[in-house]
Amino acid sequence: MDKKMPQYLTAPYQLLWFEPDDLGIMVVGYMLAMIFGGIFWVVMIAAPVAYGKIKRRYPRGFLRHMFYVAGWTDLRGYPSYYEEEFFE
Numbered sequence: 001m002d003k004k005m006p007q008y009l010t011a012p013y014q015l016l017w018f019e020p021d022d023l024g025i026m027v028v029g030y031m032l033a034m035i036f037g038g039i040f041w042v043v044m045i046a047a048p049v050a051y052g053k054i055k056r057r058y059p060r061g062f063l064r065h066m067f068y069v070a071g072w073t074d075l076r077g078y079p080s081y082y083e084e085e086f087f088e
């Protein structure tokens with residue numbers, strides 16, 4: 001086998017103890033800190049830590065559903081929110 005099979009298929013990718021969504025928040029914080037400086041250097045670290053604490057209280061995938069409810073994204077492969085009846 002050329003490729004290794006991960007031990008846990010549902011485990012997200014991680015860099016140190018940060019998951020990809022935490023890293024995305026850090027990258028945005030870093031860009032804001034490079035542009036504006038000041039308090040954004042603290043936000044770069046504090047925002048992912050706070051988001052991680054919030055994320056632990058909800059089931060996996062809640063952020064995608066929050067974006068869907070806000071109207072920022074679509075859930076592909078699923079019926080629309082207003083469908084009362086659908087056939088598989």
